[in-house]
Amino acid sequence: MIDNLNFIYPEIFISLSIMFLLLLGVFKKNSNSLVYNFSIIFLIFTLALIFNNPLQSNIYLFNDSYEINFFSSFMKILTISSGSFVLIASSRYLRIFKIFQIEYSILLLSSILGMMVMISSNDLIVFYIGLELQSLSLYVLASFNRDQIKSSESGLKYFILSALSSGLLLYGCSLIYGYTGSTNFIIISENIDPIKYGLTFGIVFILVGLAFKISAVPFHMWAPDVYEGSPTSVTLFFAVVPKIAALTVFIRFLYVPFINMIDQWQIIVIFLSIASMIFGALAAIGQKNLKRLVAYSSIGHMGFALAGLSTGTNEGVQSSIIYISIYILMNLGLFSCLFMLKRNDKYYENIDDLSGFSKNHPLISLSLLIILFSLAGIPPMAGFFAKFYLFKAIVKESMYFLAITGLLSTVISAFYYLRIIKIIYFDQEKEKYDSDYSIGLKLTLSLSTLLILLYFIYPSRLVEIVSRINII
Amino acid sequence: MNFPILSSLILLPLVGSLFILFVKSDSSNTHQSSKYVALFTSFVNFFISIYLWYLFDNTISEFQFVEDKEWLKGFVNYKVGIDGISILFILLTTFITPLSIIAINNSISFRLKEFLIAILVMESLMIGVFCSLDLIIFYLFFEGGLIPMFLIIGIWGGTRRIYSAFKFFLFTLLGSVLMLVAIIAIYWITGTTDVVQLYEFGIDWKYQNLLWLAFFSSFAVKTPMWPVHTWLPDAHVEAPTAGSVFLAAILLKLAGYGFIRFSLGLFPIASDFFTPLIYSLSLIAIVFISLVALMQDDMKKLIAYSSVAHMGFVTLGIFTLTQQGIEGSIIQMISHGLVSAALFLCVGVLYDRTHSRLINSYGGIVSIMPKYAVVFMIFTLAAIGLPGTSGFIGEFLILLGAFQKSIITALIASLGVIFAAAYMLWLYKRVVFGNLINKELFKIPDLNKSEIFILWSLAIPTLFFGFYPEPLINTIEISIQDLIQMYDLNLSSYAEFNGDDLIK
Numbered sequence: 001m002i003d004n005l006n007f008i009y010p011e012i013f014i015s016l017s018i019m020f021l022l023l024l025g026v027f028k029k030n031s032n033s034l035v036y037n038f039s040i041i042f043l044i045f046t047l048a049l050i051f052n053n054p055l056q057s058n059i060y061l062f063n064d065s066y067e068i069n070f071f072s073s074f075m076k077i078l079t080i081s082s083g084s085f086v087l088i089a090s091s092r093y094l095r096i097f098k099i100f101q102i103e104y105s106i107l108l109l110s111s112i113l114g115m116m117v118m119i120s121s122n123d124l125i126v127f128y129i130g131l132e133l134q135s136l137s138l139y140v141l142a143s144f145n146r147d148q149i150k151s152s153e154s155g156l157k158y159f160i161l162s163a164l165s166s167g168l169l170l171y172g173c174s175l176i177y178g179y180t181g182s183t184n185f186i187i188i189s190e191n192i193d194p195i196k197y198g199l200t201f202g203i204v205f206i207l208v209g210l211a212f213k214i215s216a217v218p219f220h221m222w223a224p225d226v227y228e229g230s231p232t233s234v235t236l237f238f239a240v241v242p243k244i245a246a247l248t249v250f251i252r253f254l255y256v257p258f259i260n261m262i263d264q265w266q267i268i269v270i271f272l273s274i275a276s277m278i279f280g281a282l283a284a285i286g287q288k289n290l291k292r293l294v295a296y297s298s299i300g301h302m303g304f305a306l307a308g309l310s311t312g313t314n315e316g317v318q319s320s321i322i323y324i325s326i327y328i329l330m331n332l333g334l335f336s337c338l339f340m341l342k343r344n345d346k347y348y349e350n351i352d353d354l355s356g357f358s359k360n361h362p363l364i365s366l367s368l369l370i371i372l373f374s375l376a377g378i379p380p381m382a383g384f385f386a387k388f389y390l391f392k393a394i395v396k397e398s399m400y401f402l403a404i405t406g407l408l409s410t411v412i413s414a415f416y417y418l419r420i421i422k423i424i425y426f427d428q429e430k431e432k433y434d435s436d437y438s439i440g441l442k443l444t445l446s447l448s449t450l451l452i453l454l455y456f457i458y459p460s461r462l463v464e465i466v467s468r469i470n471i472i
Numbered sequence: 473m474n475f476p477i478l479s480s481l482i483l484l485p486l487v488g489s490l491f492i493l494f495v496k497s498d499s500s501n502t503h504q505s506s507k508y509v510a511l512f513t514s515f516v517n518f519f520i521s522i523y524l525w526y527l528f529d530n531t532i533s534e535f536q537f538v539e540d541k542e543w544l545k546g547f548v549n550y551k552v553g554i555d556g557i558s559i560l561f562i563l564l565t566t567f568i569t570p571l572s573i574i575a576i577n578n579s580i581s582f583r584l585k586e587f588l589i590a591i592l593v594m595e596s597l598m599i600g601v602f603c604s605l606d607l608i609i610f611y612l613f614f615e616g617g618l619i620p621m622f623l624i625i626g627i628w629g630g631t632r633r634i635y636s637a638f639k640f641f642l643f644t645l646l647g648s649v650l651m652l653v654a655i656i657a658i659y660w661i662t663g664t665t666d667v668v669q670l671y672e673f674g675i676d677w678k679y680q681n682l683l684w685l686a687f688f689s690s691f692a693v694k695t696p697m698w699p700v701h702t703w704l705p706d707a708h709v710e711a712p713t714a715g716s717v718f719l720a721a722i723l724l725k726l727a728g729y730g731f732i733r734f735s736l737g738l739f740p741i742a743s744d745f746f747t748p749l750i751y752s753l754s755l756i757a758i759v760f761i762s763l764v765a766l767m768q769d770d771m772k773k774l775i776a777y778s779s780v781a782h783m784g785f786v787t788l789g790i791f792t793l794t795q796q797g798i799e800g801s802i803i804q805m806i807s808h809g810l811v812s813a814a815l816f817l818c819v820g821v822l823y824d825r826t827h828s829r830l831i832n833s834y835g836g837i838v839s840i841m842p843k844y845a846v847v848f849m850i851f852t853l854a855a856i857g858l859p860g861t862s863g864f865i866g867e868f869l870i871l872l873g874a875f876q877k878s879i880i881t882a883l884i885a886s887l888g889v890i891f892a893a894a895y896m897l898w899l900y901k902r903v904v905f906g907n908l909i910n911k912e913l914f915k916i917p918d919l920n921k922s923e924i925f926i927l928w929s930l931a932i933p934t935l936f937f938g939f940y941p942e943p944l945i946n947t948i949e950i951s952i953q954d955l956i957q958m959y960d961l962n963l964s965s966y967a968e969f970n971g972d973d974l975i976k
Binding site: 414 | 542543544545586608611612615616618619622623626627633634637638641642645646649650652653656657659660
């Protein structure tokens, strides 16, 4: 038992560092910046600890309730690295908004800890604990800029709706426990009796709860308001990091215990996927606020990721994972550009504020152009390959309806991405924005842009890594 | 042949555009230097492609200069190569690009650097389309071309540029995504997207009709065929001259090339099945669009509509599935590339001087711009298809092919030739002859040196190939023979399989 603890060193380390940072913040005055920098360093160290584990191992801990394998390690690496990029990119923003406080990075770390628990969970209770740790930290983060009404509103809204969905999810867990006699994924899969319809109800409740977490239609209502109201750095976190963990749980929940009940849940996932793709594309067209627009576009992108899941094959799952990895990259780049829209310590977040941006800031506009075309899925950007693998997996299962709906919604969503490009490149210019970017921001933007643009030169690497994830 | 000559053709313009990107942009001096860089790269590319033509062996039908490298492991290879059909399009691309760069004089006054980058990126993508031998690679280049063209129309176009740019982008994207599904479906049906292997093994006839339609939806938008042609006049009218030249001369050829290479090559049975559809759409394009062209009062719009009509001839010729028809289509495409580019340049010359594209603001140009009148006449006659110009060879061969298959089709198509004469000559008459009424026209100068150079370098091949089309025909002959042989073989085996005589 104790021997196996070394596999969860990353989790242990991150918990200890949260406590350490809390103490440091309390006992040392003016330690905001120290805590912030330390949390980045600790995250990177956690990353190293994950790499330290033998990646191919497949280990069950704590009475099979916690699983460490290549899949979970990969998703944790994604979570932590995107989390640290969020921290790296947003320090200047927090300072200007005067919310550069110790709690910010500590809450962020604890929500990442919650996600790591979620990703590795092999048991409904462990999964629920991770989910709640993650969500509770996010509620506070959403309302972190508490002097602003919008931020408080978004935190409260998120809390109420999320609590409701957690309730549904918990109810689903209890139903599943009632019909199978266990909370452990493996034992559940052994005790499935498809004749018991209560089990299907349980699955549906849990799917609803999870769909809420990744903001899939029709459980997306919170997303636009929360995205708009939260501080931009938190929005970036919302748009990227929790999705990874929630998608992982989605995959594990559907494919480990309930793969044999695919005929029960497949149609639900397909519906969620199609509704999200179409709604995300249509609703984004009328938006004026960039953060709201990102909210709708992320709804659409989640629809695509779910489309991969609905196939019920390893290839589908792999394509979803590739999709979400590239999606993270694009969103990091997009938000770095948002952080650059600053003039005299005021941040601008309307689409019209980008008007004629390319005249004064040609290089940033160029990278924004690349990112937006990539989000629209135009080759040869990385976003195209994300969609390509996805459709490859979908068409293989002859789900042509899903494929064609997905592609048509790609065309619709291309419209609003083009609209932003039009505003950047075709419209009259406005005043110049400040150009004193922090190094972290420049690093994030240039790294993500280059990866997106040059992905086509050597596209096999990511596929190779992901193809080692065989969930079934 | 170890040197990767095709890849270097694709890469060179990209390298050039990188150079331009890092030229500092502040003074007019740097504008000149970035223009020289662009010109230099595109001329080097042109000479490489001429050398390629020289090396090209037109006695064999196999793909030559093939490069095959692993790209997406175990799935897609980066495979390029050319045969007689594609080399002419590559030549056309590399020939038109430097000319359109020279044509940028004062018409593009701002952001010249970005414009040159867009043109060069466009060139390399177009060369990529014409030599890719894998469906996925083809799609990559095919779609990638949307981005620079969207920017060219949107940034440097006229007043309604945004509307046209969006229309262009969304129309073509909608067409192409269906093609993407079809390509993926082909992969799962046959296990490969390699064109050469697909030629060899063929695709099960059960799937061909649907796949053909998916490809058709993309090519029909790009051709453009009636009724999805409406983006073209808008895009042309608003694009700057250099952009129009590029659009008309090269981008419109993608679809024609795609029909020959993919629709005929991969889905012979479906092509046979859908031939009546193509015939009727082509005839509508030829007759109806010609009548529409007759009614235009904007010169650029008129030429844009005439392009649609000419492309109608091209699709008609391709689907006659005769040696003459397909040869005619390819020559028609090359000729249209030269002639329409030149006509847009001619309009551009007038537009630069008076900033009007309306026909009725001109008249009597001949007395002040005699040199211009001569060149304009050559291209007007070439657009009509007068013997002695390359347009004639193309249209004649297409009609010859059509007569073998269906006399009525050929008769209706010949009407198009008459209409073309009507609208082109009427345009010429109204612009060049008549009384010089508009006072503004008195002070406009005749062609300057660079304009003379561009227009005559388009006129010489137009006339040369009109009198002596042998080099073109020799290049494409064997490849087309092979294609038709393969097509007939497929069809007869299908007929045998089904026990009926479809061939009749």
